[in-house]
Amino acid sequence: MKLYSYWRSTAAYRVRIALNLKQAQYDIIPVHLVKNGGEQLKEKYKEINPQKLVPALKTKESGTLTQSMAIIEYLDEVLPGHNLLPDNxxxxxxxxxxxxxxxxxxxxxxxxxxxxxxxxxxxxxxxxxxxxxxxxxxxxxxxxxxxxxxxxxxxxxxxxxxxxxxxxxxxxxxxxxxxxxxxxxxxxxxxxxxxxxxxxxxxxxxxxxxxxxxx
Amino acid sequence: MKLYSYWRSTAAYRVRIALNLKQAQYDIIPVHLVKNGGEQLKEKYKEINPQKLVPALKTKESGTLTQSMAIIEYLDEVLPGHNLLPDNxxxxxxxxxxxxxxxxxxxxxxxxxxxxxxxxxxxxxxxxxxxxxxxxxxxxxxxxxxxxxxxxxxxxxxxxxxxxxxxxxxxxxxxxxxxxxxxxxxxxxxxxxxxxxxxxxxxxxxxxxxxxxxx
CATH class of the missing domain: 1.20.1050.10 (Glutathione S-transferase Yfyf (Class Pi); Chain A, domain 2)
Incomplete structure (x- = not known):
């Protein structure tokens, strides 16, 4: 999996913690939110996430996912191990x-x-x-x-x-x-x-x- | 179930649609967001939702729930019938x-x-x-x-x-x-x-x- 992330983005930070709790293997693709007027606003990134926000998670099985809570719930549903949501x-x-x-x-x-x-x-x-x-x-x-x-x-x-x-x-x-x-x-x-x-x-x-x- | 709602609140509107799609029985408890400086800001309502926002859903089984998407997912999990989220x-x-x-x-x-x-x-x-x-x-x-x-x-x-x-x-x-x-x-x-x-x-x-x- 590849996570489009910016070090200071709190939404990306959430997902990084979740990936680590699930002991998932992933690569970080940095998207600089400030430099050059913001890499997230360029056409190249808009194709990844039309919302022009990080994070986005590129998966082999399910394409590219966006919105941090949706990504965290997805990780919890498809990966074994530590549960990120309770049972009941x-x-x-x-x-x-x-x-x-x-x-x-x-x-x-x-x-x-x-x-x-x-x-x-x-x-x-x-x-x-x-x-x-x-x-x-x-x-x-x-x-x-x-x-x-x-x-x-x-x-x-x-x-x-x-x-x-x-x-x-x-x-x-x-x-x-x-x-x-x-x-x-x-x-x-x-x-x-x-x-x-x-x-x-x-x-x-x-x-x-x-x-x-x-x- | 009782839904704390305001007619013009879009967050409450979301939950009303979901309740109807699930064919749930519920009563509306109106919370006037404008009159008297906002009923949602009074102590009485803060005890129901410390965030001072509508909606809140009072249930017999699970107490009072808040945040519209969390409520909708809850309804989908506990009530039969029409699915509000897809299978995979x-x-x-x-x-x-x-x-x-x-x-x-x-x-x-x-x-x-x-x-x-x-x-x-x-x-x-x-x-x-x-x-x-x-x-x-x-x-x-x-x-x-x-x-x-x-x-x-x-x-x-x-x-x-x-x-x-x-x-x-x-x-x-x-x-x-x-x-x-x-x-x-x-x-x-x-x-x-x-x-x-x-x-x-x-x-x-x-x-x-x-x-x-x-x-």
Missing amino acids: AADRAFIRSLSQLVCCDIHPINNLRVLKYLTGEMLLSQDQKSTWYEHWVLEGLLAFEQRLKNRNRGGRYCLGSEPGMADCCLVSQLYNAHRFDISIANFSEIRRIEENCLKLEAFDKARPENQVDAE | AADRAFIRSLSQLVCCDIHPINNLRVLKYLTGEMLLSQDQKSTWYEHWVLEGLLAFEQRLKNRNRGGRYCLGSEPGMADCCLVSQLYNAHRFDISIANFSEIRRIEENCLKLEAFDKARPENQVDAE
């Missing part, structure tokens, strides 16, 4: 919901293309951009923390004794929050889970700074 | 990816709370808000159209001979696009699918204007 329907709904809290309601409002549009087309200042970023990430993490408290207080991971899809989404989002200097000091559940995850090789190998295209 | 993993990845294109990369950037924040905290004008809305919805629909052309040109629905999760997401998003006067004239694949879906009772019953709380 209610637990799966909980894990998917936590994952979507991050992947729908934090990340897309704060990703590169949106931040660029805010300062470019909408003429907002860098300060306003930072206020925007902080608002949506804290709004999301606050709800994430509350949902952990309601359902799985004190858990080692988002649910159960092994990390899964929601942990992939959470840890990569936190990398982004740290990068923008957002304090997560008040989120004790989230902080514990992050710490537990980052001890694992699958998460460590997927870190932005450990990528071939890291700068 | 590659097709499921395609349908999830189309669904996420809408539910991650169009809707959350353009939903009520974000538009309010743009004009409120960020002090953008109504014109700028409209430019913002149009940009993200067209960007998303263009990619959706291209993906249909690449994979399922001429299809009656997003995939196969029955509507599924991606159709729920697409049709509800289009309602919102029409409401904001966005032309979809150039999207022939999307337009055909919308027309086919809206002929079905499950979609028709779920329409905003057919809800108990429609104004």
Whole structure:
């Protein structure tokens, strides 16, 4: 398999963790989101993903897949080993919901293309951009923390004794929050889970700074 | 089951279609997103969904579920009848990816709370808000159209001979696009699918204007 990835993309980071948890063999094809006006915007990459976003996963069996959560669920369905989603329907709904809290309601409002549009087309200042970023990430993490408290207080991971899809989404989002200097000091559940995850090789190998295209 | 819903919420609309396709029995509990500063922001609703968003689905078996795609997948897993996701993993990845294109990369950037924040905290004008809305919805629909052309040109629905999760997401998003006067004239694949879906009772019953709380 080949993963179209950018070291700092949190959506690609999610999928890298999932691939590692599944012990999948894969090659990284770097797509530089900044250099030359963004390689993801070129015709060549649009043929791979018409959305002009990373990640995309090229597979022998199923062609090229896009959207990080769809890719993670695919990997979980076709590869043996470590389960990324729990066995019963209610637990799966909980894990998917936590994952979507991050992947729908934090990340897309704060990703590169949106931040660029805010300062470019909408003429907002860098300060306003930072206020925007902080608002949506804290709004999301606050709800994430509350949902952990309601359902799985004190858990080692988002649910159960092994990390899964929601942990992939959470840890990569936190990398982004740290990068923008957002304090997560008040989120004790989230902080514990992050710490537990980052001890694992699958998460460590997927870190932005450990990528071939890291700068 | 009880669905916390608002007639104009496209995320709730998605789930209403799915419930109808599954021929599920459910009651609507209206949550007014505008009146009194927004009922979804009150303590009472935050206990139901800490994210302060609709929809939420209250079930006897699994407690209260949130996030529209997680709810739809749950319904598909626990209820018999009409399948909302296809049988094989590659097709499921395609349908999830189309669904996420809408539910991650169009809707959350353009939903009520974000538009309010743009004009409120960020002090953008109504014109700028409209430019913002149009940009993200067209960007998303263009990619959706291209993906249909690449994979399922001429299809009656997003995939196969029955509507599924991606159709729920697409049709509800289009309602919102029409409401904001966005032309979809150039999207022939999307337009055909919308027309086919809206002929079905499950979609028709779920329409905003057919809800108990429609104004």
